[in-house]
Each structure stands twice: as structure tokens, then as C-alpha cells.
Amino acid sequence: MDINRKIVVVSIVIIIVLLALFGTLRIINQKSQPNQLIEEMEISIYFATDEAMYLTSEKRVIKSENLYQNAINELIAGPNNPANSKTIPDQVELKDIEIINGEARVNFNRALIDNHWGGSTGERMTVYSVVNTLTQFKEIEEVTFLIEGEEVKTLVGHMDLTKPLTWNEEIIKE
Amino acid sequence: MQRKIGLIAVSFFIFILLSNMIVFANEYGKNIYFDGEKINSDSNIKDVNGEIYIKARFLSELLEADLEWRKSIQLLELEKENNYAKMMKGNPYLEINNTTRKVANGLVIDNDQAYLPFKKIVEGFGYIFTTDSKSIYVFNAEIMVNKISYDEKYRRLKINLSEETQVEINKMKDNPEKLKILLRRATLSGDFRDELPSEEFELEIKRTQDKMYLEIIVDSTKNISFQESESVIKTGNDILINYLSKLKEINWQDNQGLEIITDDNIIGEAKISYINEPKRMVIDLPHTILNGFKNNFSENRWIEKVEVSQFKTNPMVTRVVLELKESSYLTQEKRDNSIIFYPKGQVELSNLEYEDSVISFESNKKLQPKIFTLSEPDRLVVDLPGAFRNYSFSDETAEKDKVVKKVRTSRFNSDVVRLVADLNKQVNYNWSTERNGDGYINKIYLNNNIRKIEIGDQKGYNEIRISFNNKLDYEVKKRESPERLVVDVRGLENYNRKLQLPEEKGLVKKVDFGPYDKDVVRFEFLLENYYGHVVNSDNKTKNVSIKLWKTRREKDKEDLSDLIVIDPGHGGFDPGAIGGNGLQEKEVNLDLALLVRDKLEKKGHNVLLTRKTDEYVSLQRRVEIARDKKARIFVSIHNNSSRKSHTGGSEIYVSQNYKKEDMQLAQLINDNLCDEIKLDDRGLKQDNFYVIKNTIMPSVLLEVAFLSNPHEEKLLGSNVFLNKAANGIVDGILDFLEKDRLEAE
Numbered sequence: 001m002d003i004n005r006k007i008v009v010v011s012i013v014i015i016i017v018l019l020a021l022f023g024t025l026r027i028i029n030q031k032s033q034p035n036q037l038i039e040e041m042e043i044s045i046y047f048a049t050d051e052a053m054y055l056t057s058e059k060r061v062i063k064s065e066n067l068y069q070n071a072i073n074e075l076i077a078g079p080n081n082p083a084n085s086k087t088i089p090d091q092v093e094l095k096d097i098e099i100i101n102g103e104a105r106v107n108f109n110r111a112l113i114d115n116h117w118g119g120s121t122g123e124r125m126t127v128y129s130v131v132n133t134l135t136q137f138k139e140i141e142e143v144t145f146l147i148e149g150e151e152v153k154t155l156v157g158h159m160d161l162t163k164p165l166t167w168n169e170e171i172i173k174e
Numbered sequence: 175m176q177r178k179i180g181l182i183a184v185s186f187f188i189f190i191l192l193s194n195m196i197v198f199a200n201e202y203g204k205n206i207y208f209d210g211e212k213i214n215s216d217s218n219i220k221d222v223n224g225e226i227y228i229k230a231r232f233l234s235e236l237l238e239a240d241l242e243w244r245k246s247i248q249l250l251e252l253e254k255e256n257n258y259a260k261m262m263k264g265n266p267y268l269e270i271n272n273t274t275r276k277v278a279n280g281l282v283i284d285n286d287q288a289y290l291p292f293k294k295i296v297e298g299f300g301y302i303f304t305t306d307s308k309s310i311y312v313f314n315a316e317i318m319v320n321k322i323s324y325d326e327k328y329r330r331l332k333i334n335l336s337e338e339t340q341v342e343i344n345k346m347k348d349n350p351e352k353l354k355i356l357l358r359r360a361t362l363s364g365d366f367r368d369e370l371p372s373e374e375f376e377l378e379i380k381r382t383q384d385k386m387y388l389e390i391i392v393d394s395t396k397n398i399s400f401q402e403s404e405s406v407i408k409t410g411n412d413i414l415i416n417y418l419s420k421l422k423e424i425n426w427q428d429n430q431g432l433e434i435i436t437d438d439n440i441i442g443e444a445k446i447s448y449i450n451e452p453k454r455m456v457i458d459l460p461h462t463i464l465n466g467f468k469n470n471f472s473e474n475r476w477i478e479k480v481e482v483s484q485f486k487t488n489p490m491v492t493r494v495v496l497e498l499k500e501s502s503y504l505t506q507e508k509r510d511n512s513i514i515f516y517p518k519g520q521v522e523l524s525n526l527e528y529e530d531s532v533i534s535f536e537s538n539k540k541l542q543p544k545i546f547t548l549s550e551p552d553r554l555v556v557d558l559p560g561a562f563r564n565y566s567f568s569d570e571t572a573e574k575d576k577v578v579k580k581v582r583t584s585r586f587n588s589d590v591v592r593l594v595a596d597l598n599k600q601v602n603y604n605w606s607t608e609r610n611g612d613g614y615i616n617k618i619y620l621n622n623n624i625r626k627i628e629i630g631d632q633k634g635y636n637e638i639r640i641s642f643n644n645k646l647d648y649e650v651k652k653r654e655s656p657e658r659l660v661v662d663v664r665g666l667e668n669y670n671r672k673l674q675l676p677e678e679k680g681l682v683k684k685v686d687f688g689p690y691d692k693d694v695v696r697f698e699f700l701l702e703n704y705y706g707h708v709v710n711s712d713n714k715t716k717n718v719s720i721k722l723w724k725t726r727r728e729k730d731k732e733d734l735s736d737l738i739v740i741d742p743g744h745g746g747f748d749p750g751a752i753g754g755n756g757l758q759e760k761e762v763n764l765d766l767a768l769l770v771r772d773k774l775e776k777k778g779h780n781v782l783l784t785r786k787t788d789e790y791v792s793l794q795r796r797v798e799i800a801r802d803k804k805a806r807i808f809v810s811i812h813n814n815s816s817r818k819s820h821t822g823g824s825e826i827y828v829s830q831n832y833k834k835e836d837m838q839l840a841q842l843i844n845d846n847l848c849d850e851i852k853l854d855d856r857g858l859k860q861d862n863f864y865v866i867k868n869t870i871m872p873s874v875l876l877e878v879a880f881l882s883n884p885h886e887e888k889l890l891g892s893n894v895f896l897n898k899a900a901n902g903i904v905d906g907i908l909d910f911l912e913k914d915r916l917e918a919e
Binding site for chain 1: 273274743744748749750751752759792793794812813814815816817818821825827856860861862863864865867868875877880881882
């Protein structure tokens with residue numbers, strides 16, 4: 001009985017301390033970004049179809065804070081439906097995304113090129129899965145790929161990435 | 175760790191040094207004209223790596239802007255009214271009026287003086303910046319041209335400006351259809367919109383030599399009467415220019431009738447109505463002014479008198495009233511710039527029929543029908559002016575189907591016979607008329623329908639043509655045993671099944687068509703022999719055209735002068751895709767390209783490879799080789815890869831802005847290649863690939879097979895397979911060159 005009470009008291013103290021800490025963090029957070037609540041929203045993530053002929057979407061509910069980063073991280077994590085296929089190679093990390101006048105500048109690490117399996121089809125699926133996933137958001141009209149912060153001419157030798165890319169409707173099959 | 179930080183610090187220091195060194199730039203030799211005034215620029219201007227820089231202090235005086243240097247954060251600010259620009263030392267960005275852009279040379283500091291990128295700043299502040307070989311012109315364009323549009327209702331060109339300005343409008347001497355509009359101190363605003371219909375107008379915009387006027391030249395298919403004060407109206411910030419037609423003459427000649435002549439074909443839209451008691455015809459000429467026309471009318475046995483008035487002024491309408499004698503009846507015929515009314519016989523209508531969504535009838539003269547639809551209930555109405563019905567043009571047709579309930583006809587008024595089709599639902603429609611002996615056969619096609627199937631016989635080829643009344647999607651496929659070509663068309667509905675089929679001609683033995691799949695109608699052309707074909711029509715079309723070669727390629731007749739560039743993808747440090755057993759794409763691509771080259775050279779063709787060995791060649795270099803050597807075609811050879819190993823097949827790409835010849839080359843290579851290697855045909859695709867996007871000649875990128883598929887990797891490693899693939903590619907290329915030869919003949 002006594003031990004139980006002790007456990008209860010300790011737990012309450014821990015909870016209070018955690019809540020206080022969390023509260024302070026929230027306040028700091030709110031100071032830097034006023035009027036912004038942490039919400040969730042449903043978005044589409046585009047993966048390759050089984051035969052890599054098209055892209056198809058899977059729905060995800062993600063936090064709207066750092067929305068674009070979260071969306072790309074879902075894309076990196078890969079599809080839930082086993083019929084769909086991953087478009088981003090292993091060990092790829094998203095370094096950051098910057099939005100300037102509707103242009104998203106997506107910065108990946110070198111693994112996106114180094115670990116890529118190649119091929120025109122492979123390259124298209126990778127590039128347009130990123131482009132279509134990002135351009136679904138109304139703030140983003142076009143996408144430029146950066147590798148380790150540098151602009152690249154191509155990913156694996158077919159596509160012209162020197163100009164920003166826009167939403168590709170033809171490649172989608174739902 | 176410490177060493178790393180040290181390294182970063184050193185490189186940062188070197189970077190700062192380097193970025194400051196660029197400053198030792200040339201003095202600049204050009205004169206500056208600011209708002210038309212020559213300014214002594216002396217040492218205030220610099221050329222920094224090809225970009226014109228101006229001393230910040232000097233620029234602030236010129237623009238009467240405030241300049242501030244925040245030393246603590248090394249930030250320079252230039253501010254005037256609502257405009258501002260900010261640049262930081264050592265930072266390649268220029269922030270100007272809420273947008274940030276990269277400036278290659280950054281903020282330049284020399285001898286304790288800051289220099290700014292001249293053009294970027296003044297343009298950001300709303301000035302116009304132009305240069306020629308001697309001078310720089312900067313001036314404040316106060317007037318913004320926001321929009322040029324055209325209002326069909328008033329036949330009026332509208333130029334919307336930010337405020338009023340001095341305007342001068344003249345017809346060009348060399349071409350009276352061109353209009354020159356000079357606007358003082360004007361410039362195009364950032365979101366200027368050209369909303370003129372492009373099929374009727376062409377715009378050319380430049381600056382006058384002294385740069386003070388914006389010169390807009392409008393080239394249109396319309397005539398404009400400028401001497402008339404009604405033509406140009408200035409209201410507030412808009413300049414309105416009316417395209418008006420002018421009534422020129424009214425003539426009577428006993429053997430011809432009455433002719434009303436204007437200087438514009440807008441007369442074709444004249445509204446003509448009949449009124450009784452007294453019996454008269456009222457002709458309203460839209461957008462037409464009445465200003466000293468020649469009246470050559472004399473009373474005759476049909477027309478009592480002619481009255482002309484300026485009936486309306488906004489929009490402008492001229493009204494001509496013909497007062498007719500009791501028994502007279504006039505038919506009219508519209509010509510380019512005139513209408514003729516003549517007292518001759520009416521148009522006789524005969525043989526009305528309806529079948530499979532086609533209403534057809536004959537007429538002894540050409541008709542000018544007015545066709546429109548009405549709803550609730552859905553009807554199609556065809557008014558036939560100047561016509562009468564004979565016994566075979568019945569009041570009602572008996573046929574009905576899921577499109578049409580009934581077709582009925584009646585006399586609508588003394589001039590017009592009205593035909594009404596009662597419909598089950600709304601439809602598309604098209605009118606067509608064709609000569610038939612002495613008269614005409616008129617058809618109204620409902621739905622998406624087939625108009626004609628024809629076989630042409632030209633030197634070297636037979637042409638298959640299928641025409642529809644609307645643009646439709648189609649696919650052309652080659653089938654064997656027996657040899658035949660099939661065309662699958664989407665979107666035909668309740669179509670004309672009893673269409674007359676063409677006779678056997680050339681290679682085409684028999685033609686047939688019918689429903690094939692849901693929403694697909696298949697046209698089948700049975701062939702005596704097959705030597706290759708090329709689709710000559712666009713993707714979605716009213717007129718499908720396919721050329722069939724009549725003979726096998728004749729070796730001695732081939733044009734061997736064309737250069738064929740073959741581009742083996744990847745190479746050197748870029749292996750391309752790598753198969754599960756280690757086969758590298760760069761090797762396969764090169765092996766295959768060498769085989770293709772050898773086979774083409776054996777036939778006497780001129781071939782160039784973008785790489786002959788395992789070396790890295792940039793995408794840009796590959797494009798330059800084809801361009802510099804003026805290649806006729808460019809074929810890039812690749813092999814594919816995908817994440818999943820069961821994915822397989824071949825595909826071929828053209829660029830997103832492909833031309834007809836790109837598609838023809840792709841189709842010919844794809845047909846031949848798939849025939850040879852018999853892998854899955856993943857089809858013709860379009861994408862933004864560097865080498866095919868940037869080459870100007872017909873160009874394609876092939877993905878022969880998937881290295882990521884173990885079966886296909888094995889095939890790609892075998893000489894037998896590579897030989898087959900090379901044969902397919904070579905045949906496709908030769909078929910394309912053969913098409914060139916036939917077209918040249």
C-alpha cells in the first residue's frame with residue numbers, strides 16, 4: 001500500500017515536471033511562431049506502380065508543422081501497399097527544403113545519386129514522385145533538386161534538372 | 175575536429191579575399207542618359223565580370239533615393255518612396271521590394287566605395303534600362319501598359335494604361351492592315367497581358383530610337399477606317415480603337431441584282447429580315463459606318479426604293495432598307511465584302527434522309543444554313559434561307575434511333591425552310607456540303623461521326639485517310655497473318671455504319687470497320703504486301719493519315735548524304751544502371767551502338783558516335799556534337815532499370831515538345847525493334863530528357879531492356895540478342911530516311 005502510494009506520488013511529480021517543461025517549450029514555441037497550432041492533415045504521397053509505368057498515390061495523415069519535410073520523409077519511408085514500389089534509394093536523407101516564390105528547392109544528400117538504380121524509368125519515377133508529392137501543396141508550383149546544397153544538371157544521366165519541374169499529370173494512374 | 179574548424183576558417187578567409195579581388199574591374203566607356211539627359215559618369219560606373227555596376231552614392235543622387243550604410247551588419251540600404259533595395263557585404267543576394275534574387279558578383283566594395291548592380295536595381299525601382307553599343311539609357315516610364323484586348327461585340331481594340339498619356343495612331347504606309355501606336359513614356363507593366371485572339375492579330379512591341387516612346391504595331395486581318403473620328407476613343411485610362419467597316423457602294427444592274435459593297439468582310443454577319451406591309455427587306459450591317467457612299471441604285475421591277483441610315487452608333491450599325499414591289503422575291507448571296515440580292519429562282523431541296531446520326535439531303539444550289547440547338551426538349555434546328563422543298567423533301571422522316579426521335583421540316587417564313595431534329599439528348603453537330611453532279615449533297619453529322627474513308631495512290635506510297643467530324647483519339651497497329659493495318663478509334667457513337675467503303679487500290683485489298691471494344695471502333699485494312707508505314711497525322715485529329723510504302727527500300731536510291739548520330743548513353747565514371755549480375759549499362763549501350771554503326775556503314779550511310787570508347791561525355795557535349803555536325807537524326811541508346819526486378823520491356827522517348835518527325839522516328843524504331851526482340855512493348859513516352867529536349871533534329875531516346883530484370887540482363891549480355899536489337903534500330907532508321915526520300919519526290 002505504502003509502496004503503491006510512493007509510486008503514485010513519484011509519478012505525479014514526474015508528470016508535473018514534464019508538463020511544466022512541456023508548457024515552457026510550448027510557450028517558447030508560440031513566441032517564435034504566433035497563431036500557429038500543431039494540426040494534422042491528409043495528403044497524397046506518390047509511389048511507383050508495380051510495373052514502374054506510372055505513379056499512384058497513397059494517403060497519409062501527417063503533422064502540418066514542417067509539412068513539406070514530413071511529406072518527403074513519408075516518401076522516403078516507402079509505400080504501405082506492397083503492390084507499389086519505393087522511388088527513393090536507401091540511405092537518402094532530406095537535408096532541407098526552401099520555398100522561394102513558389103519554387104521548392106529540395107536538398108538531398110548524395111545517396112540520391114550514389115545509391116540510385118539508374119535507368120530512364122527509374123529516374124522518372126524518383127524525380128516525379130518528389131515533384132508531384134510537393135506540388136500538391138498550393139504554395140509550391142515548381143521543384144528544383146539540390147544535392148548537398150548544389151544545383152545538379154541531371155540525377156542519373158537522362159532528365160534535365162537545370163530548370164524547375166512542375167506537376168506531371170500524365171505519369172499518374174490512380 | 176579542431177583541424178576541421180581551422181580548415182573551414184581558412185577557406186572562408188580565402189573566399190572573402192577572392193570575392194573582394196573581383197573588384198579590380200575595368201572603367202566603363204559608355205555614356206549614360208538618365209531620363210533623356212546625358213550624365214557625366216566618369217568613374218562612377220564599372221564593368222564587374224561583364225555586369226555593369228554603379229557607385230551607390232552616385233546612384234542615390236541620380237534616383238534621389240536615400241542611402242544608408244549600416245556598418246555593424248555591413249548592410250547597404252537604398253530607399254525611395256515605396257521601393258527599397260538591400261545588399262550585404264560578402265553575401266550574393268539582393269533583396270529588392272520583398273523579393274530576393276541572386277547576384278553573381280554581390281555587393282562590390284572598392285576604395286571604400288560601394289558599387290551596386292545598375293540594371294537590377296533600377297529595373298527593380300521601375301525604371302527602364304536599355305543599352306546599345308555606345309550608351310546606357312535609363313528612364314522613368316511613368317505609364318504602364320497593362321493589357322491589350324479585343325472586344326468582339328464592339329469590334330474594338332482596347333489598350334489599358336495605368337494613366338492617360340500622349341498617343342499617336344497611324345496606319346503603316348507599307349501595309350494598311352498594320353497599325354502603329356506610339357505611347358509616350360510608356361512601358362509594358364510586369365503583368366502585361368496580350369489578350370488578342372492570336373489567329374486574328376499579331377503584336378510587335380519595341381521602343382523608338384530615342385527610347386521615349388513605346389511603339390506597338392498591331393497586325394490584323396481587319397480593315398480599319400482611320401480618317402474617321404469615330405475610330406479612336408480615349409476614355410480615362412483606356413484607348414479604344416474601333417475596327418469599322420465602311421459602306422462603299424450600292425449598285426443595281428438588271429442582270430445581276432442589287433449589290434451592297436463595304437470594305438470589310440464583316441458584312442457576312444449582316445442581319446437580314448423581311449417585313450410585310452409595305453413589303454420590305456431590312457439589312458443591318460454591323461460595325462459599319464455610313465460616310466459618303468456611292469449610290470448607283472435605280473428603280474426597277476423588283477425594288478421600289480433603297481433607304482440607308484446610321485441606325486445605331488454604339489456599336490455602329492448601318493441599316494439598308496429595300497422597299498420591294500408586291501410580287502418580288504429576292505434571294506441573297508454573301509460574298510467577301512458584299513451581299514448580292516437577286517430575283518432569281520430559289521434553292522430546291524430534295525431527297526431528305528436520316529440514318530445513323532447523319533441527316534442528308536440534296537440541293538441544286540449552295541446553301542447558307544443557320545444551325546443551332548435548343549433545349550427542353552433537345553432539338554437541332556437548321557434554317558435554310560432562300561429555299562423551297564420538292565416532293566422528296568418530306569415533312570417528316572420515319573427513322574428513329576437512340577439519338578434522334580424524329581426529323582421534321584416546315585416553311586418558317588417566306589424565305590426560310592426550317593428543318594428540326596427532335597433529339598433524345600444533346601449532341602455535337604457538323605455541317606458539310608459537297609458537289610454532286612449539277613447540285614450539292616448536304617450532310618449534318620450528329621455525335622462524333624465518320625465522314626469518309628479514302629485510299630490514295632501516290633508514287634511510292636498508298637495513303638489511308640479516315641476523316642471524322644470532330645478530333646478523335648486513335649491508335650495505329652500492324653497485325654500479321656494476314657498482313658493488315660488496324661486503326662482503333664475512340665469516341666465514335668451511333669456512327670454512320672453504312673458509309674461507302676473505298677475500292678481496292680494499290681496495296682489495300684479490303685477495308686472494313688465495326689465495333690471492337692467498349693467505346694472503340696476498329697478500322698481494318700487488309701494488305702497485299704507490307705513494307706512499312708508511317709502515321710502522318712497528329713495525335714488527336716479529324717483526319718487520320720497513314721502512308722504505306724509500296725516497295726521494299728531500294729538500296730541504290732537511298733540518300734546517303736544524311737548524317738546519323740548514335741549516342742551510346744553514360745560512360746567513363748558514369749556506369750549507368752548496373753544489373754544484378756554486374757552487367758553495366760555503359761558497356762551494353764556502347765556495344766549496341768557500335769553494332770548499329772557497323773550495320774548502317776555497311777549500307778553506305780554516314781554515322782557518327784558521340785563516344786567510341788568507355789569515356790565520360792557530358793549531356794551538353796552530346797547535343798553539341800549532333801548540332802555542330804548538322805545531323806539529320808539523333809538516336810540515343812540506353813538500357814533501363816527499376817526498383818523491382820520483375821519489371822521488363824522496352825520503351826522509347828521523345829521530348830515533351832516533340833514535333834511530328836520525332837514521333838514518326840520513335841514509332842518506326844519502336845515497331846521494328848519490338849518486332850525483332852519481342853520484349854514487352856512499354857510504348858512511346860514523352861519526357862524532359864536532356865539530350866532529346868535540346869537537340870533540334872528529330873531525336874529519340876531508346877531504353878532497349880531492363881538491366882534490373884535478371885532475364886533481360888542475360889539477354890543484353892548475349893551477342894545474338896544485341897544483333898537483333900541492332901537490326902531493329904537500323905530498320906527503323908532506314909524506314910525514316912525512306913520517308914524523307916518519298917516526301918522529297
